[in-house]
Structures are given as structure tokens and as C-alpha cells.
Amino acid sequence: MSDRDTFTQPSFFGSTSTPLKARPLVLPPNVTREDFGTFLREIIDLVGNGNVEIITSEDQIDDRSYMNPAHTHDPHHVMEQDYFLASAVVAPRNVADVQAIVRLANTLSFPLWPISIGRNSGYGGAAPRVSGSIVLNMGKNMNKILEVNVEGAYCLVEPGVTFQDMHDYLVANNLRDKLWIDVPDLGGGSILGNTTERGVGYTPYGDHWMMHSGLEVVLPNGELLRTGMGALPDPKRPDTMGMKPEDQPWNKAAQLFPYGFGPYVDGIFSQSNLGIVTKMGMWLMPNPGGYQSYMITLPKEDDLKQAVDVIRPLRLGMALQNVPTIRHILLDAAVMGSKAHYSSKSEPLSDEDLDAIAEKLNLGRWNFYGALYGPKPIRDVLWDTIKGAFSTIPGVKFYFPEDTPEDSVLRIRDKTMQGIPTYDELKWIDWLPNGAHLFFSPIAKVAGEDAMAQYAVTKRRCQEVGLDFIGTFTVGMREMLGTLGADHIVCIVFNKKDPLQKKKAHWLIKTLIDDCAANGWGEYRTHLAVMDQIMGTYNWNNGAFLKFNELIKNAVDPNGIIAPGKSGVWPRQYSKVTHKL
Missing domain, CATH: 3.40.462.10 (FAD-linked oxidases, C-terminal domain)
Structure with missing residues (x-):
């Protein structure tokens, strides 16, 4: 390994840098290997070695299987196997980690590609649109069922909770006779991921996006947002004083009424690149009695x-x-x-x-x-x-x-x-x-x-x-x-x-x-x-729809760090010509 493969430059993120020996197979645009090494050292210091995989060898590009999904690339590759390839896969441990990673990424305009489970089968799997992006594996550690409310017939989940997980929970807690979870064709997908991609199932609750209520989102600047009734604080009690925002109880109506007050913003976080969803409320179907x-x-x-x-x-x-x-x-x-x-x-x-x-x-x-x-x-x-x-x-x-x-x-x-x-x-x-x-x-x-x-x-x-x-x-x-x-x-x-x-x-x-x-x-x-091709077909009135999406993207994410190119929406830092397929 040459000297340039060891990154020793002082960290500009605030901690003491340790040499990081790694040569990723691909880097995102305008990021040097030196900056990548410094950035990854900061992330490793934050989340630990066990939650970071740097893609340095073609041996790591393995298609694997639905039950053991690849997080590096698209296992159903219609182009070259490594055409959409991550530089690294990082698994945040909690919301605070996500916020810290987002803030670090802003320093370099480093692209992040959030996923829930990595089973977005037929749509690209876990692969990033911009090769060299860091794939954020949100589901590895953030996989808790935070609440199942029988009276209100809803649940609150993190990204790693699958349809199978929720069904198993209902069965294990003798709730299957009271509540069902609507499932898509395959049960291993993330409830949060499938819903924010506007996936469907086959019971009367089959429109999953219609059945969600309340999102918690890390915005591109690292700030935490709760939507709908979740934006109204739970009445303060002594046991919530000093708690981190992500740990504070939700307003008791947040999973019951999705709209809250004012503009309904949940939609801009579905199939979008405007934030990273860390929690979601979902309505469960009462057992119909037959x-x-x-x-x-x-x-x-x-x-x-x-x-x-x-x-x-x-x-x-x-x-x-x-x-x-x-x-x-x-x-x-x-x-x-x-x-x-x-x-x-x-x-x-x-x-x-x-x-x-x-x-x-x-x-x-x-x-x-x-x-x-x-x-x-x-x-x-x-x-x-x-x-x-x-x-x-x-x-x-x-x-x-x-x-x-x-x-x-x-x-x-x-x-x-x-x-x-x-x-x-x-x-x-x-x-x-x-x-x-x-x-x-x-x-x-x-x-x-x-x-x-x-x-x-x-x-x-x-x-x-x-x-x-x-x-x-x-x-x-x-x-x-x-x-x-x-x-x-x-x-x-x-x-x-x-x-x-x-x-x-x-x-x-x-x-x-x-x-x-x-x-x-x-x-x-x-x-x-x-x-990009499909977004190009939504071109009524000289492409007003895409222009509006780009306006929001550049305002909310000025450094273009969250999933650039997702759904054909690019930040100003990226050339559409360069990334055209």
C-alpha cells in the first residue's frame, strides 16, 4: 500500500485523527480519498467499527439473497453489477448518530443514501443513485417496535421493523385476535421503508401511505422534526425534563390524526430526498371478525x-x-x-x-x-x-x-x-x-x-x-x-x-x-x-413539478447530501448531464 493509501491529515471535524487505511472502490463526485478517510474515521469513532463497512474489494460486491440482502449495490443489476455502488455502509445506532452523521456530511457535501432494510427488490435494492455515496443502514440497529396501541389500533416503529416482526409481535402478545398488519407480497420488508416508498398490500388497509400517521425526520441540517400532531409536545411532566427530543413521548393523538395544523408536510418525505425518517406511526387493522x-x-x-x-x-x-x-x-x-x-x-x-x-x-x-x-x-x-x-x-x-x-x-x-x-x-x-x-x-x-x-x-x-x-x-x-x-x-x-x-x-x-x-x-x-426518465414524463407546464421539487431540495438541503438524484430530483451541485443514464 502506498503512502497515499494511509490517511493521516489532521481532522477538520474536531477530533484527533487516527490513520485510516482504506481505499474504497469508488468515491462520490468532488470528494478526495483523503477527505473520505478523515470523514470515515469520524464516523467510526462515533458508531464503532462494527457498524461501518468500507467497500474496498470486489469480493464485497456479492448479490446475496432476499433474506440476507446486499447493502453495497443492486442485487438485481440490470446494468454492470457495480454501476450503482456504495463507498461504505454505515449503521447508525440511534437518532443522535443520524443527526451527527448528517452534520458531518454537510462539511464535505458528502452524499448519504438512507435505507431501512435493503430489500427494495426490483427498484434497486440498497444501491445509491450516486455511486460513492455512503449507504446509511437505518434498520440494523434502529429496529424497535416502540408501541402497539390496541385501543387506538396503531403502532409506532423504527426503520428496521419488518412486516414479519410486527406480525410475530401480535402473535406473541396474543393480539392477533384483535389487530392485523397489512402486508405486501413479501413479509421481510420494512414497514417504514415500504410505506414511505408508497408501497401497498392486499387487505382493506392496503394503501400503506394512507394508513401512516406521524413521522419523525432528521432534516438535512441535522435538526429533528415530528410531523402532524407530533409537532405538538406531550404535556410536560417531571419525567420528560432533560430528555433528548427523540426520547420524549409523542403527543397522544400523533398516531390517531395525521394532519395536525397548517401545511401537511408528510408527503414531501415520501419517495423523496428531503430528510431521513427515523420513526413512523402506522394504523393497524382491527380483526374484522371473519x-x-x-x-x-x-x-x-x-x-x-x-x-x-x-x-x-x-x-x-x-x-x-x-x-x-x-x-x-x-x-x-x-x-x-x-x-x-x-x-x-x-x-x-x-x-x-x-x-x-x-x-x-x-x-x-x-x-x-x-x-x-x-x-x-x-x-x-x-x-x-x-x-x-x-x-x-x-x-x-x-x-x-x-x-x-x-x-x-x-x-x-x-x-x-x-x-x-x-x-x-x-x-x-x-x-x-x-x-x-x-x-x-x-x-x-x-x-x-x-x-x-x-x-x-x-x-x-x-x-x-x-x-x-x-x-x-x-x-x-x-x-x-x-x-x-x-x-x-x-x-x-x-x-x-x-x-x-x-x-x-x-x-x-x-x-x-x-x-x-x-x-x-x-x-x-x-x-x-x-x-430521471420517469420524472421527465411528468412535464406538464414546462416541467413545473420538477422545478418545484428542485426548489424545495435546494432550500432544505443546500449542500445536497441526502440521496441526490432520488426520484429524479437533483441538488444544484450535481450535473444532470453527467449523471444521465
């Missing part, structure tokens, strides 16, 4: 149009109580086995192939999954209504879980739609060898014509590039998420060890963004590699 899941199979591809038109009045009228899904046959087939299990073809499967798979699995070309909630008399009335409406579609069939095999997708969804975390949906990623995926999430109105148009566009582009269409539509109250895959998003499955397939997947998602924008369908969430 539950029944079901599946309705639709035999023909074109049945999608009529099905969506049947669904719309049922969803608006709340006969469909939860967030239902219409899944393409290959999504369910991929959960049950790899492509090689069904066919020896390398090209996209034909309609005849799909019909054969549907017959083999006793499924339709589209399969609708929903659930009924409440006492049996209520469920019976709702079921008669739903069954009658769907019976207008020729050839539909109706199933309850006990009518299907033990390993059926309905058995999996039966758990998901009652707030029980599962991990079985991971299996569809193995549709191809070395399976990886991208999610693509266009919004459309709940109308059969729109669904068929969106399906036609995406299917045609998949076939054009030589990849199978794997899709689902997730139905909200008035909107529909069109998705090529699970997790209420469009999933593009590819072999990450095949450079050509990676290029195809990247071309496909970029092309679909433009195709959908031309039809008025914008994406609600996306992968790192296309954030």
Missing part, C-alpha cells in the same frame, strides 16, 4: 376487459373490500415452477403454450384473487353479489382455498390477504436461470378498455425483445396498477448473468416508460436506472 379468500379463474385472454369492467362498480361500491389482483397465468405458473418446468423454448411462450399451462394448473389465462371480511352473514351477501357479477363472464370458475392443492397460489394469497407474511412469491424470480427482475408500475383508470390497451402495449414490447410477459393488475379504489409481475408493479424477469438479456431488460423498461407516457399512464414508483 374472513374468506377466493379465486375466480377467467379462461380467455380477452376476458380481462369484461372482468375489469365488472370489478370497477364492485370496488367503488366497496363490495370488493380489499385490494384485489388479476394475475396473468405466467405469474402464477412462475410461483409453481421455472420456465424449463413447462417448456424447452427460449423464446416467449405462445398462446397455445399458455393455454396448456393453464389447463395443467387448473387456472385461467387470468386469475382474480380477493377476500371477504366481516361476520358470516355480511360475507355471504358480499359473495352472492361478487359471484353474480362475475358469472356474466362465460366460463369463469370460483374457488375457495380448500378447493385447490396445498401448494396453490390461492393458499399463499389466503395468508397475504389476512395480514400473514409469506415469502413464496420469491419463487417467480427463478422463472429464468440466475433470475433477476425490474418492476415497472404504470397507473391507469379501472376500465376494461384501458386494461386491454395497457396489456397489449406491454405484451407486444415483451415479445419484441424476446422476454415472456408476466403480469398482474392491482385494483385500487379508482386507479389500477398495471404490472408485469408481482408486488403490484410491472416485473421484467431476466438472467442477470447474461449481458444480452440485461440489455434487453433495460431497453424494455425504458421503452415501456415512453409508450405508457404517450398513453397518459405514469409510473408511481421505479428503479434507480430510470428515475
Whole structure:
């Protein structure tokens, strides 16, 4: 190691510097290795060696797994494996650590990329948009369930609390008969992280952002903010005097009423780079007193149009109580086995192939999954209504879980739609060898014509590039998420060890963004590699939306330290041309 690999210059942060021998594989723009070494020494002195990993070797760039996620890069890399790469991963121990790190970062304008768990699968994982950023692993140490309030039906959590953790807590404390947590397709994600990314689940509480109440946020200057009713102090008592702000009790209404007084600022901390969320209140679903899941199979591809038109009045009228899904046959087939299990073809499967798979699995070309909630008399009335409406579609069939095999997708969804975390949906990623995926999430109105148009566009582009269409539509109250895959998003499955397939997947998602924008369908969430492109489609009135976001970013974070480039919003210090993909 040369002399320049040992950092010995005096610290300009205030403590005595110790030589730090480290040569990160990548540094952020305008940061020297000497400054990096001094900065990391300060952080190590703050949080301890065990909470800092400097990325100095390619051996550390390991894709790992969903249950043991990589924090250095995107494990589903559609570009080069190390294209989005951290210089170091730091795990703060508490809110005070986060504040101290943020203040240190301001001295160098050093970019930080906060994550909760690192399981943002299909969107970039834990990888930073600007290579060389320090990934702040908020969930490693800050993983406490701070409160579960049965009477108010809410919880207060730190970033590291997963959906599985909350479910386990409810079961262990004999609260499952009183409260449920709404879960997404996979149970290992952070409640806080998923919610601030505006993820969804499948019970009546499926819109997670709608169900949050109260945030605690470290701002880019290191100051601590509580939103909504949390901005009103709890009446001072002797036992709170002298306590740190982050340890002080919340106002008793903070998790009950999200809006507080004045401008509602919570939204600027979702999918944003304006602060680091350290605590969040979340509403839990009271046990509805009864539950029944079901599946309705639709035999023909074109049945999608009529099905969506049947669904719309049922969803608006709340006969469909939860967030239902219409899944393409290959999504369910991929959960049950790899492509090689069904066919020896390398090209996209034909309609005849799909019909054969549907017959083999006793499924339709589209399969609708929903659930009924409440006492049996209520469920019976709702079921008669739903069954009658769907019976207008020729050839539909109706199933309850006990009518299907033990390993059926309905058995999996039966758990998901009652707030029980599962991990079985991971299996569809193995549709191809070395399976990886991208999610693509266009919004459309709940109308059969729109669904068929969106399906036609995406299917045609998949076939054009030589990849199978794997899709689902997730139905909200008035909107529909069109998705090529699970997790209420469009999933593009590819072999990450095949450079050509990676290029195809990247071309496909970029092309679909433009195709959908031309039809008025914008994406609600996306992968790192296309954030700028999608923000560019939200360009009404000469890009007023982005300009406003940039105005806020530069005012609140003048040194551009929090997640530069997140959601296509860049601080003034960064050249969009330089970072354009």
C-alpha cells in the first residue's frame, strides 16, 4: 500500500485523527480519498467499527439473497453489477448518530443514501443513485417496535421493523385476535421503508401511505422534526425534563390524526430526498371478525376487459373490500415452477403454450384473487353479489382455498390477504436461470378498455425483445396498477448473468416508460436506472413539478447530501448531464 493509501491529515471535524487505511472502490463526485478517510474515521469513532463497512474489494460486491440482502449495490443489476455502488455502509445506532452523521456530511457535501432494510427488490435494492455515496443502514440497529396501541389500533416503529416482526409481535402478545398488519407480497420488508416508498398490500388497509400517521425526520441540517400532531409536545411532566427530543413521548393523538395544523408536510418525505425518517406511526387493522379468500379463474385472454369492467362498480361500491389482483397465468405458473418446468423454448411462450399451462394448473389465462371480511352473514351477501357479477363472464370458475392443492397460489394469497407474511412469491424470480427482475408500475383508470390497451402495449414490447410477459393488475379504489409481475408493479424477469438479456431488460423498461407516457399512464414508483426518465414524463407546464421539487431540495438541503438524484430530483451541485443514464 502506498503512502497515499494511509490517511493521516489532521481532522477538520474536531477530533484527533487516527490513520485510516482504506481505499474504497469508488468515491462520490468532488470528494478526495483523503477527505473520505478523515470523514470515515469520524464516523467510526462515533458508531464503532462494527457498524461501518468500507467497500474496498470486489469480493464485497456479492448479490446475496432476499433474506440476507446486499447493502453495497443492486442485487438485481440490470446494468454492470457495480454501476450503482456504495463507498461504505454505515449503521447508525440511534437518532443522535443520524443527526451527527448528517452534520458531518454537510462539511464535505458528502452524499448519504438512507435505507431501512435493503430489500427494495426490483427498484434497486440498497444501491445509491450516486455511486460513492455512503449507504446509511437505518434498520440494523434502529429496529424497535416502540408501541402497539390496541385501543387506538396503531403502532409506532423504527426503520428496521419488518412486516414479519410486527406480525410475530401480535402473535406473541396474543393480539392477533384483535389487530392485523397489512402486508405486501413479501413479509421481510420494512414497514417504514415500504410505506414511505408508497408501497401497498392486499387487505382493506392496503394503501400503506394512507394508513401512516406521524413521522419523525432528521432534516438535512441535522435538526429533528415530528410531523402532524407530533409537532405538538406531550404535556410536560417531571419525567420528560432533560430528555433528548427523540426520547420524549409523542403527543397522544400523533398516531390517531395525521394532519395536525397548517401545511401537511408528510408527503414531501415520501419517495423523496428531503430528510431521513427515523420513526413512523402506522394504523393497524382491527380483526374484522371473519374472513374468506377466493379465486375466480377467467379462461380467455380477452376476458380481462369484461372482468375489469365488472370489478370497477364492485370496488367503488366497496363490495370488493380489499385490494384485489388479476394475475396473468405466467405469474402464477412462475410461483409453481421455472420456465424449463413447462417448456424447452427460449423464446416467449405462445398462446397455445399458455393455454396448456393453464389447463395443467387448473387456472385461467387470468386469475382474480380477493377476500371477504366481516361476520358470516355480511360475507355471504358480499359473495352472492361478487359471484353474480362475475358469472356474466362465460366460463369463469370460483374457488375457495380448500378447493385447490396445498401448494396453490390461492393458499399463499389466503395468508397475504389476512395480514400473514409469506415469502413464496420469491419463487417467480427463478422463472429464468440466475433470475433477476425490474418492476415497472404504470397507473391507469379501472376500465376494461384501458386494461386491454395497457396489456397489449406491454405484451407486444415483451415479445419484441424476446422476454415472456408476466403480469398482474392491482385494483385500487379508482386507479389500477398495471404490472408485469408481482408486488403490484410491472416485473421484467431476466438472467442477470447474461449481458444480452440485461440489455434487453433495460431497453424494455425504458421503452415501456415512453409508450405508457404517450398513453397518459405514469409510473408511481421505479428503479434507480430510470428515475430521471420517469420524472421527465411528468412535464406538464414546462416541467413545473420538477422545478418545484428542485426548489424545495435546494432550500432544505443546500449542500445536497441526502440521496441526490432520488426520484429524479437533483441538488444544484450535481450535473444532470453527467449523471444521465
